[in-house]
Structures are given as structure tokens and as C-alpha cells.
Amino acid sequence: GQQVMQIPQYQHVQEGEDFTTYCNSSTTLSNIQWYKQRPGGHPVFLIQLVKSGEVKKQKRLTFQFGEAKKNSSLHITATQTTDVGTYFCAADQTGANNLFFGTGTRLTVIP
Amino acid sequence: EAGVAQSPRYKIIEKRQSVAFWCNPISGHATLYWYQQILGQGPKLLIQFQNNGVVDDSQLPKDRFSAERLKGVDSTLKIQPAKLEDSAVYLCASSPRGWLAGSGELFFGEGSRLTVL
Numbered sequence: 001g002q003q004v005m006q007i008p009q010y011q012h013v014q015e016g017e018d019f020t021t022y023c024n025s026s027t028t029l030s031n032i033q034w035y036k037q038r039p040g041g042h043p044v045f046l047i048q049l050v051k052s053g054e055v056k057k058q059k060r061l062t063f064q065f066g067e068a069k070k071n072s073s074l075h076i077t078a079t080q081t082t083d084v085g086t087y088f089c090a091a092d093q094t095g096a097n098n099l100f101f102g103t104g105t106r107l108t109v110i111p
Numbered sequence: 112e113a114g115v116a117q118s119p120r121y122k123i124i125e126k127r128q129s130v131a132f133w134c135n136p137i138s139g140h141a142t143l144y145w146y147q148q149i150l151g152q153g154p155k156l157l158i159q160f161q162n163n164g165v166v167d168d169s170q171l172p173k174d175r176f177s178a179e180r181l182k183g184v185d186s187t188l189k190i191q192p193a194k195l196e197d198s199a200v201y202l203c204a205s206s207p208r209g210w211l212a213g214s215g216e217l218f219f220g221e222g223s224r225l226t227v228l
Contacts, residue, residue: 004153031214042202042219043154050214088153090217097142097206097214098167101153 003027004091006102014110019076021105023089030095032072034063037104038085046074046087079109113137115220117203123226129191132223136185136205142166144217145178145188146202154202160186193227200224 003026013019023032031050035043047056049065049072056063062075072089086106090099116135124130136143142161146154157176159166163183171178175194180186190197200222208215 006153033214033216035217042222043204043217044219045216048214048216092214095214096166097208097217098156098159099144099214099217100156101146104153 004089004100004102006087006089006105008105009103010106010108012108012110013079015081016078019079019083019107021074021087021089021107023072023074023091023102025070025091025093027070027093029069029091029093031092032065032069033090033092033099034072034074035088035090035101036085037088041085043088043101076107079107081109081111083107084109115203115205115218117201117220117223119223120221121224121226123228124193125228126195127192129189130193130225131190132188132201132203132225134186134188134203134220136203137207137218140205140207140218141183142206142208143180143186144202144204144206145186146204147199148202148222149199157188190225193225195227198225198227 005024033048034046037043053067054065060077064073086104088104089102144159145157148154157171158168158178160180163180178188202222204217204219
């Protein structure tokens with residue numbers, strides 16, 4: 001199946017620091033989605049990116065889709081303890097909502 | 112609006128036994144997914160249904176796993192016989208989008224946690 005790698009695997013930050021996770025696909029994607037999973041919870045949809053070079057913002061979160069549509073990033077400005085969780089990208093190669101999840105980045109925020 | 116319902120939430124079995132998980136998607140959602148999430152890993156797609164037809168089951172270990180979605184609504188995932196490495200959370204998700212309608216948000220259930228001893 002689809003290979004989707006995320007880095008870093010883990011990230012510990014002090015509250016108020018910024019955080020970035022990167023997602024890389026071995027193939028060109030139709031679109032990419034981002035999900036957040038709280039400890040003990042299930043993945044919850046954050047956003048979908050479709051266009052090459054697209055940038056979307058949700059309050060302190062900024063999402064970017066690479067020009068070649070093979071990579072994406074999620075940046076959180078001034079982290080809060082509520083940002084704790086694992087962030088997954090989910091790659092759709094065919095555009096048929098056939099989603100392959102990345103390895104995830106687990107974020108810990110130290111108060 | 113009711114979310115994706117899954118049962119049971121927890122199941123403990125011994126290896127070589129069988130187990131079944133049930134999922135009821137959000138009403139009207141055409142696409143249903145089963146994912147396997149091993150502790151510390153990302154969800155791995157097992158099977159994707161569009162209505163009652165299979166879109167993708169390329170990663171389903173068909174010698175022991177089976178899934179069906181009769182009548183295009185709820186779905187059952189079965190493991191027979193279970194192995195130790197099947198210990199994981201089995202997540203069901205649904206989407207109003209799918210094969211012909213393009214991509215969109217997946218709505219996940221709470222998951223069924225399986226422990227194989």
C-alpha cells in the first residue's frame with residue numbers, strides 16, 4: 001500500500017512554543033487530510049488540502065500542501081496543553097477517499 | 112446527529128479463538144472503512160466499502176479476516192482464528208463521500224479494543 005512517513009515521531013515542547021510536523025508521500029497525491037487523536041480517543045478530522053501549494057489556517061494551526069503534492073506540514077503556533085495528542089496525515093492517492101494514514105507525530109506539551 | 116457506533120468496546124480472547132466486531136455508520140454515509148490501529152502506530156486500512164461493494168481490501172489478511180456490509184448499512188469484521196499480533200484497536204469510519212464523489216472527512220467510531228492472549 002501507500003507509504004506515508006511523518007517526522008518527527010515524537011515532540012516535546014514547552015507550552016507557548018511552536019510545533020511542526022511533516023508528512024511525506026512516496027507518490028503524488030490527489031489530496032491530503034489531517035487528523036488529531038487524543039490519548040485514548042479516536043482520530044478527529046482537522047482539514048483537507050487539495051490544491052498544489054495550498055495553505056489553510058485554523059486559528060493557531062497552519063496547514064500546507066507542497067507544490068508537487070507529495071508532502072504536507074502542520075504548524076501550531078504557541079502550543080497549549082489542549083494541543084496534546086497524536087497528529088496524523090492521511091494521504092489519498094486516487095481521489096476516491098482511499099485514505100492511508102501516516103505514522104503520526106505524538107505531541108506532548110509541558111505546562 | 113448520531114455518530115459511528117461500534118461494539119463491543121473491549122474484547123479479550125485467546126489465540127485461535129474467533130471474534131466479531133460490529134459497526135453502524137452515520138445514516139446516509141455511503142462509504143465505510145475498517146482500520147486496524149496497533150498501539151503507537153497509525154491506523155492501517157483493512158477494507159473500504161462503497162455501499163455494499165468492496166472498493167479496496169488489498170491489506171486485509173484474507174486467510175483470517177473477513178468483512179461484510181450487507182444491505183449497504185452496518186458492517187461486521189470477523190477474525191478467525193485470532194493471532195497474538197491481532198491485538199489492536201479496530202476502528203470503523205464512515206464518509207458521505209467515496210468512490211465517485213471524491214474525498215472528504217472520515218468520521219470515526221470509538222473503536223473496539225482487542226486483546227489476544
